[in-house]
Amino acid sequence: MKTNLIALLKLADLEIRRFRGILLGLMALVALIQLGGLSMVTRTRLSQIESQIERSGMTLAEFKLQNSGLSLLELLGELDGVTGVAIACCIVVVAAYTLIIWYRDWFGRASFAYRLLMLPHPRFLLYLSKLAAILTFVFSLFAWQIVIVAGQMLLYHVQIPHQLRIERTFIDTIRSTDLVIFIPVRLTEFLLVYGLGLVIVLLLFTTALLERSYRLKGLLGGLALSAAAFVLLVWLWAGAEDRGSFLYPTELLALFIGVLLVSAAAALWLGWRLLRGKVSV
Amino acid sequence: MKKYGYSIGLAALSALVLIGYVAAASADRKPPYRLTTEEGDAAVMNGFVLDGLGSRLTADGGRERTGSRFLSAPFHDLMEPDHYYSERNELILAHRSFMRGHRMDDSYYRDDATVIGADLDDERSTIDVRLLDRASGGVRELEVPIELPAGTKQSDFHSYNRSIVDVQLENGRIHLLVRGDYSPLTEGQRLWVYEDHIVDSASGERVGTVEVFRNAPETELPRETTVELIEEVRQMDASGIVMLNVKRLKHDDGTNQEQPSPPLLQEWRLVGYDYASGETWELPKAGMDRLKQGLEPRLHGGILYAFKEHIEKPVIHFLDPRSGEAAAEPLPLEESDIPQRSVRLQDGRIYDNFLAGKKPTVVVYDEASRRVLYRGSVEQADPRAEPVDYKYFSLNFYGK
Structure with a gap:
């Protein structure tokens, strides 16, 4: 057991290190876009306010009284598009890497997959190590986004004169922006968003392993399995939107969670079976 | 372990940030x-909530966050509680x-003994009526073609040209009020027809049909007749x-x-219908003159209320729906800081939601004595939060 755990740690470390450059690059990119973008938007708005004040001869306090100050949300609202692009970049790169993490072992230098599959411990550890690595990337980017919002609040306090500031708590700031989709403030929302994300990762893993085991037929089978699970989940979600449906929303929620759990279990079981006896180099 | 420093460090730092975030989110739950x-007495506010600034507040001190849902949003059993829809919530909770499968049926009726649901079939040619005996839990189904x-002929452009707009149970008879939008057989535009289909509740046999209203089809294009039902504000009540x-x-x-002018009101009348006698009447001039002062009509407990809601200082007029004469002295409401306000009528009380002294405020009046039964306002519990000054909170009924 202990040997297996150490092997898992070693393999996960290997995977995390392999993605190090890209992860740090993504973190730098989103920080630059979100913090740099906020700074630029703030400067533009402040210069507009200054010229408005100069023209009218008002004080900052009088300006705030008439124009209700300058809130961080207002500034972040102007950045919505670029923030979305930055986050979408992270999602696309991590999603793509969910497949690349398998294929680079096969198509990389010196048939690395062969060496990995010949290691003297259960092959399923390979699966778990790759899953642990992807989860580490996802939650690192999640945590980084929280740090960036804290940085944006700090920047807001540094750049905006206190007479113009509109105070908000940290959580309230996140809650009031579109970021709340990726950084949920509710436990159920977190479990659903990241539970769905986890199942998508597992289904992509299974698709990659089916393709490595049965080539084109496997690929088609994997895609069909993923599509079936996805269609079922979307159907349940849409069913909850339809207020005339036979099942009540809470019942559909239970089914949605059930489908998530069954999909995850099926993907894990299939991955274990394929790695044990089917996958070859 | 030093060898794995990067990975462990990355995971540990992320976990630390996430733990901090979870702690902050938990502290910010209220x-x-x-x-x-x-x-x-706050008891008169039972079942009511104030929604605003991402909060849901009740008079008994309840505080709840709203919004910030994405994936979980549709998975909520209760429908949006505005416009008295929440009475369906009460039905759903009591008679799941x-x-x-019938949450969106056209119309419902409820009294102490019976619940009736009515819906039109897909072809809009048969009314499916379902009766629930509340004591035994037994359900009966009737079909009324x-x-x-x-x-009239079937309207070419309106596939959903019929709906059941009201259901009543009077003297053992079920009244199904159907609104139809048809084309006239002769020349002319849209034809609105309201019919009361009467069914004996015991035998399920049709007793008769009363044509309550039909407009004269307009023949000139810029003219239009609109017909709006004024029903009991508590839609499911008798x-x-x-x-x-x-x-x-x-x-x-x-x-x-470049500048189209607003529609010109050429004629305005209120037509009443008595379910028990089948009698119809027009609201006499005295009542119409009162309404023409820019007021909107509402029906509650057999009284016609006339008031304009979204102004700083409304006055509620109480009219007899048959004679149009004043049924009671008018009630002037308190002045609001902004025109946005809402007035609800329920259980012999008047709920007024407005802004007093910049703060969202609710005042509940006893309709008979005009006494103030309750007065409450929204207060900021945390000085770091967005101030409530001039913010509008909507008053919604969630059901008791």
């Missing part, structure tokens, strides 16, 4: 506002099995009468394309 009772009214708000409008003829 909204930073509360509804404080200033006067009277009876309401299964309906024909096209005389002198109500012996309904009224129809009939307006004849002349639209802009399109000569001035």
